[in-house]
Every structure is written in C-alpha cells, then in structure tokens.
Amino acid sequence: MDIEAQKKAAAEAALAYIEDGMKVGLGTGSTANYFIDALGEKVRAGLNVTCVPTSIASEERARALGIPLAALDDLPELDVTVDGADEIHPDGLVLIKGGGGALTREKIVAASSARMVVIADSTKLMTAETFGRFPLPVEILPFGAQATILKIRRVLDALGLSGELKIREKDGQPFITDNGGLIVDCHLGHIDQPAALAEALIAIPGVVEQGLFVGIATTALVATEEGVQTLNA
Structure with a gap:
C-alpha cells in the first residue's frame, strides 16, 4: 500500500472501536479526514453517534457528511477520540501532534475521552532514537x-x-x-x-x-504494507 492507502486502511480499522450511541471525538488532519469520511458512510447507513470535532475544518467536513455534531461543553465526557499523529513513540504511545495546528483542541478533546485511538501510516511510527524528528x-x-x-x-x-x-x-x-x-x-x-x-x-x-501527548493515547492503529498493526499503551 502507498501512504494514502495506509492512512485510509488505518482510518477504516478504527471503525471497529465505534459502537451505536457513542460520543466520539473527531481528530484533525489528512488521516483523520479518512476516518470522518468512513464514519459518514456508517452514519448514512444508520449508525447513531454524536461527534465533537477538534477543529473548524473537521467540523465543516463532518457537517457536510451529515454527521451529528455537538460542542464539548454539551458533551464534556466522550467515549473515544479517533485522531492522527505526526509521530508515535512506541513506548507508552507518546505522540507528537500539531502539524495541522489544532493541537490544543485535539488534546482537550482526547483528554476528555475514555480512550484515544490513534490512526497512522507506517512513516509515523518512530523508535526511541528517531522520535522528535518532526518539529x-x-x-x-x-x-x-x-x-x-x-x-x-x-x-x-x-x-x-x-x-x-x-x-x-x-x-x-x-x-x-x-x-x-x-x-x-x-x-x-x-x-x-x-x-x-x-x-x-x-x-x-x-x-x-x-504538541507532546503523554499518557493520553490508549491504542494506535498503524497501517503497513502487510496490514494494520495494533499497539496498546
């Protein structure tokens, strides 16, 4: 799979963590967009969820797809947030986020969720020696x-x-x-x-x-050429 195909595969794998009636945080960025699109299809097919977007861009995309939205002040406790990452440290799933500039809202929403599922292509998974190359x-x-x-x-x-x-x-x-x-x-x-x-x-x-997310992510779905790898904190 090329990188875009990996992003889409990781995003679609995250649908397995979404159940009817859930309150879901929507991340921001290119990989999160694939998840929003996939979730929109599920909503059109009858899935009942209410979502809190982490940026104006994600809000506009979700609204255009007919996904029910709410403000975090109205839903201060969420079941899950699905979001991308610029880098993932495999030890404890420490993240670098904010390449799209939405790090503050992303962190507030993720920290308000019972779990955070990170979706990423294989280039985002670092080692202890390479973590921090992304600004x-x-x-x-x-x-x-x-x-x-x-x-x-x-x-x-x-x-x-x-x-x-x-x-x-x-x-x-x-x-x-x-x-x-x-x-x-x-x-x-x-x-x-x-x-x-x-x-x-x-x-x-x-x-x-x-942009360092420490102790927030609970699961990472990292797509590779061989398939989607699941990492747990």
Whole structure:
C-alpha cells in the first residue's frame, strides 16, 4: 500500500472501536479526514453517534457528511477520540501532534475521552532514537510572543536540546490557530525525555499548549504494507 492507502486502511480499522450511541471525538488532519469520511458512510447507513470535532475544518467536513455534531461543553465526557499523529513513540504511545495546528483542541478533546485511538501510516511510527524528528509544535499567545519564545529556548537549553525555533507561517503571514494563537515549531531533531519536556513547556507563561501527548493515547492503529498493526499503551 502507498501512504494514502495506509492512512485510509488505518482510518477504516478504527471503525471497529465505534459502537451505536457513542460520543466520539473527531481528530484533525489528512488521516483523520479518512476516518470522518468512513464514519459518514456508517452514519448514512444508520449508525447513531454524536461527534465533537477538534477543529473548524473537521467540523465543516463532518457537517457536510451529515454527521451529528455537538460542542464539548454539551458533551464534556466522550467515549473515544479517533485522531492522527505526526509521530508515535512506541513506548507508552507518546505522540507528537500539531502539524495541522489544532493541537490544543485535539488534546482537550482526547483528554476528555475514555480512550484515544490513534490512526497512522507506517512513516509515523518512530523508535526511541528517531522520535522528535518532526518539529514539535507549541501554541503560544500572540501577546509577548518573543518573550515566550525566549523562555522556550531556555527550557530547551536546560534539557540539553538545541535547534531552530520558528513561528509557523501560511501564505507569508503568521499562521493563526482556531484559538487565535501562534504556533512555534521547535526543530529539535530528537526528543529523549518527552515527559520532562512536556511538563517544562506547559509551565511557561504564554504557552497555551504543546504538541507532546503523554499518557493520553490508549491504542494506535498503524497501517503497513502487510496490514494494520495494533499497539496498546
């Protein structure tokens, strides 16, 4: 299977975790889109679910497919969230997320769910030695952005991490999240202490959220050329 076929296979495998009457968190991104499309087919066939999207883009896609939606304030406890990942560390299913800029809402929704099922193609599964090659996204407030970035740099230095910090742009302008925040992409190359880094980053005033998901994912469905591999935390 090519990468797109792997994404679709992982997304369709996640349907096995969806039961009638469930409250489901909908992730954001290219792999999550395959799941939303597959779920839409099931809804049209009679499946009864109510879903909470993690971004405006996912909300619009789900609504167009006729999937019943609700706000997290109305459904504060969900049965499952299905979402993609930019990287998966096999030890404990630590994730890097936020390539699409929705990391804060994705984490809030996932943490409000009884379980989080991650769907991914084979390129997203890392080893302890390769985890962290994808730039780590950190959402920050626009106010005092440079002061916050300076504090992020000091945290990285204290943990022995180096690399370029760049404010994400889109069409030549700073990328703005659905929350009105900025994204700082931390090009670190490798992260060997994800839990310590996550804790240090979230403690910085001005940081809204960071893209390390530690202790949140419960299952990962990783599609390979041989089929879909199931990993449990």
